[in-house]
Amino acid sequence: MDDNPEPKDLEKRRKFLVLLAVLAASCTYQAGINPPGGFWTDNNDGHRAGYPMFHDEFPHRYMVFFYLNSTAFMSSLAVIMLLVSKRLCQRGINGYLLRGCMLLDLVSLMGAFAAGSCRKVSTSVYAILVVSIVCAYVMVQVLVLTFAKDKSTSIRELQAKHHGQPKPEHKWRKDLILIGTLAVSVTYQAGLLPPGGLWPDDRDGHFISDPILHDTDPPRYKAFFYCNATAFMASVVIVILLLNRTISKYRRSLLPMKTAMVLDLLALLGAYAAGSCRKLKTSIYVFALVIAVFMYIVIHILLSFDKMARLVKKTGEQWIPCLKKMWALIETETPNHHPSSEEEP
Structure with missing residues (x-):
């Protein structure tokens, strides 16, 4: 039995940060190379082929998305490079350097998601509102658990009482890490590139680079968007709560993280059901599964x-x-009528 749990704790945190940084870097890299809205295919009407449509149709929204997505990508790379060095890794985890980079990464991801996944005012308001709620919720959790340090029991204290045996809380945290990081990556990509594709032109009353599903089936698109955005924000809540050492080391922090996980999974189910089907038959099947x-x-x-x-x-x-x-009666019951056998002539 190891009397010094500090190296193990550092290694666990390093693995968590590496996993999160790699997934965030992959998502933001793909989103930066292939931004939402697609690219122009010709040089007509004053635009240039190969340039993002999003930049010409929504210039302010595109700039917000570009800068925040680039910030998230660079923050992820900075975290990965800091974690490569053992000396920098130990100092960074014990200090605030790595946590600051990851917090900047997650906040930038939320902003880029809100800017890149929305075209309409209603969806933009919803995304901004959810981002604000997430930030306020995390701040409340930090303040509550910071002022309740003396009354809270940390996981490390529980391990000391149980002779260093790992408690179920650690297993829960591993599951939450995997669920949170996976959901962040898939919902981020799905929000920027929604199902059904994007309009390539402004004909027939629709707008270029708008989601096709929004015009062909508005209720289905809204269900997908709101569920996907909710799943993304719930995943970010899980990751931020796990990232903050003040919160994650107390048992009472498991309840909000488990609640966010349940909300995350239910929202993922709803987004998949709404975005993966077009016909009534397939929709009924998927919703029945949900x-x-x-x-x-x-x-x-x-x-x-x-x-x-x-x-x-x-x-x-x-x-x-x-x-x-009842089964015995069915087996032992004899039929009242037996068909008579006909005599052969």
């Missing part, structure tokens, strides 16, 4: 409570003998 998954989770949550589990067990014990008797 409802089945949701009911399955609810049943398991209910069964996790002792009272509900005892009630289900008691009900099952009452019904099983009745079912056995």
Whole structure:
């Protein structure tokens, strides 16, 4: 048993930061090379082929997206380079350098997502509102847990009480890290390049570089956008709470992180159901799967409570003998009428 848990703690944090930085760098690199809205294919009407449509149609929004996405990409690279060196890694994790870079990375990701995934006022307001709620929520968590240090029990103290044995909280954090980083990457890409593609021209009343699905099936697009944006922001909440050492080392921080994880997964289900289907038949099938998954989770949550589990067990014990008797009666019951065999001539 290792008496000094500090190196292990540093290694865990290093792996978490490397995973997050690599995924963020890959997302922002792809988004920078292929920005939302696509590219012009000709030199007509004053634009140039190969230039982003988004830049000409929404110049201010494009500049916000470009600068924030570039900032997130450079911050991710800075974190990766700092983590390569063992000396810089140890100093950075113990200090505020790496955490500051990752916080800048995540904030820039949220801003780039809000600027690049929206075209309309309603979706822009929703994205900005969710970003503000995320920032306010994280600040509240930091303040609450900072002033409640003396009354809170840290994970390390619990490990010391249990002779250094890892508690389930550490396993939860590993799962949350994987779920959060994966969801951030997929929802970021899906928000910038929505399903259905983008309009290549301004004909028939639509606008160039706007999502095609928004005009052909507005309810489906809105369902996808709101669910995808909610999943992205919930994932960012998970990552920020795990990144902040003041929050993540206390047991009470697991509840908001688990809540964000459930919201994240449900929003991912809704976004997939809305964005992956066009026909009624496939939509019904996917929504049926979503409802089945949701009911399955609810049943398991209910069964996790002792009272509900005892009630289900008691009900099952009452019904099983009745079912056995009914089955025995069916097997032993003889038919009242036997068809008479015809005599051969």
